[in-house]
Amino acid sequence: MSMATSFLGGAKDRLLPASIPFRFFLAAALFHVAAWAELLLGAGELPGWAGGPGPVLAALHLATLGVFAMTAMGASYQLLPVVTRAALASTWPARGSFWLAAPGVLLLTWGMEAGLVAHMQIGAAMTGAGLLLFAGLTAVNLARAGSVAVIAAHGWAALGAVLVLAGLGLTLVWDFAGGFLADREGLARLHMVWAVFGFMGLLVAGFSMVLVPMFVLSRSLPARPGWAGLAMGLAGLAAASAGLWWVALAGAGGAAAAHLWLMRHAERNSMRRRLGLSFALLRGGRYILLIALAVTAVFWATAPIPNAPTLIGFLLVAGWLLTFLMAVLQRIMPFLASMHASGASGLPLLISELTAETPLRIHAFTHFAAIVLIAAGIVLSDTLVIRLGATSGLVGALAFAAFAVNVALKLRKAQKASRDIRRGKRVERRG
Amino acid sequence: MSDLPGKFWREGSVWHVDTRGLPPPEPMVAILWHVENTPGPIIAHMDRDPVHLYPELAERGWHGELVAEAPGDTRLILRPAR
Incomplete structure (x- = not known):
């Protein structure tokens, strides 16, 4: 049995059809473009933004639900069965979650941009249903995971967080119509904390314990710092929910320290000589997380930082999480495409043949330029600087979309060629 | 080499690498x-068909x-591929 046939045979139970993860990744790449475009539209209102409908709210949710949730869903469906060694119970909920969440995000963010409450409600309900399907399918998979307890525990905690943040999000959307909340601002802050540090933060910490050693080729990471990070992260989330904000910040800081120590440990024990551009993004994202936490502490210690809440939110969402996810996407898309695509020789296509360096370099440069310019624009309340930054981010997002579409097209071409070869062999045998 | 996960031995010109029981990504x-x-x-x-290994092998x-x-x-x- 050749490698190609063994690859498609024995592994088939854990390898989903390529169309499932790739539909999520391509949607994430397109929502990424839309998020920067919306921020460009809302540049004028960004510095003093305090919530409420408009382009800034739409840009925020295009990033969090459109890019983060889509990437997390696609990556979880493909990678969790491999990590937990248990195949997905069924693939239809994965497809269903996409067809609920992707149009749901579009409708929700359209409603947010234009202030259309009915659009927001239907979009939020569809997105929530998609996330619920994702949570259910992932829970079934995690329940069958025998090993990797620390990673599974991060997964369970993230699933719990997604239920909390979805509940808070739906309440906030319905409040746009009814206005029944006494403290809307407080609930919105909690919704953001559970989204950023709960759902996404816990997934980032858990997945990084497998993905980063896999990317850098290092031994598996020690579990104890992972458990410590999880405990501190959960304590921080509980403290935030109880209004103990300094305790919450200490929990987030402790969890970030454990995560950073583990990532540094993996990189120091790497078998690879060159880690490449994606690691520049991963490291950059980690530094921005530390800066965001430091700015929070300084601001709460009553230092006068202009527009600090917006600055902190921007650094966490665009600086930390978006940078991390773009780094992960640019690594896993060619990798997964290579697993799914066989060349004319019957061997997998090379990862290096499936990637495209130029758009990724453009993206990395313009992305970091956007973070610096927009952060400066928020502090200076300078709309022109924010517009320049958002334009830079938009150029980077377009370059990234070109990279993503290029990988998908190469995968499709290779799969078609492989099907044609198999069909030709069948005809030869019959002849 | 002593830091490497798993067991390995040589029989003639063939190296054997046994990664059974190791967590990902150690195999x-x-x-x-x-x-x-x-x-x-x-x-x-190995414990199972290593789906993530094939792209890395092809790359090398x-x-x-x-x-x-x-x-x-x-x-x-x-x-090595011919």
């Missing part, structure tokens, strides 16, 4: 270390052949 790390440091062939003893100009597949005992012969 891949052990096998790629041998791929980069031995001329081949290598017999890899190697290919593999599945010679036995049973739950908990999958064997591949790895060689």
Whole structure:
């Protein structure tokens, strides 16, 4: 049995059809473009933004639900069965979650941009249903995971967080119509904390314990710092929910320290000589997380930082999480495409043949330029600087979309060629 | 080499790498270390068909052949591609 046939045979139970993860990744790449475009539209209102409908709210949710949730869903469906060694119970909920969440995000963010409450409600309900399907399918998979307890525990905690943040999000959307909340601002802050540090933060910490050693080729990471990070992260989330904000910040800081120590440990024990551009993004994202936490502490210690809440939110969402996810996407898309695509020789296509360096370099440069310019624009309340930054981010997002579409097209071409070869062999045998 | 995960031994010109029971990504790390440091062939003893290994093998100009597949005992012969 050749490698190609063994690859498609024995592994088939854990390898989903390529169309499932790739539909999520391509949607994430397109929502990424839309998020920067919306921020460009809302540049004028960004510095003093305090919530409420408009382009800034739409840009925020295009990033969090459109890019983060889509990437997390696609990556979880493909990678969790491999990590937990248990195949997905069924693939239809994965497809269903996409067809609920992707149009749901579009409708929700359209409603947010234009202030259309009915659009927001239907979009939020569809997105929530998609996330619920994702949570259910992932829970079934995690329940069958025998090993990797620390990673599974991060997964369970993230699933719990997604239920909390979805509940808070739906309440906030319905409040746009009814206005029944006494403290809307407080609930919105909690919704953001559970989204950023709960759902996404816990997934980032858990997945990084497998993905980063896999990317850098290092031994598996020690579990104890992972458990410590999880405990501190959960304590921080509980403290935030109880209004103990300094305790919450200490929990987030402790969890970030454990995560950073583990990532540094993996990189120091790497078998690879060159880690490449994606690691520049991963490291950059980690530094921005530390800066965001430091700015929070300084601001709460009553230092006068202009527009600090917006600055902190921007650094966490665009600086930390978006940078991390773009780094992960640019690594896993060619990798997964290579697993799914066989060349004319019957061997997998090379990862290096499936990637495209130029758009990724453009993206990395313009992305970091956007973070610096927009952060400066928020502090200076300078709309022109924010517009320049958002334009830079938009150029980077377009370059990234070109990279993503290029990988998908190469995968499709290779799969078609492989099907044609198999069909030709069948005809030869019959002849 | 003593830091490498798994067990490994040599029979004639063939290296054997046994990664059964190791958590991900240690099987891949052990096998790629041998791929980069031995001329081949290598017999890899694994728990299961290693889906994530194939792109990395191809990237290094190697290919593999599945010679036995049973739950908990999958064997591949790895060689540089001709």
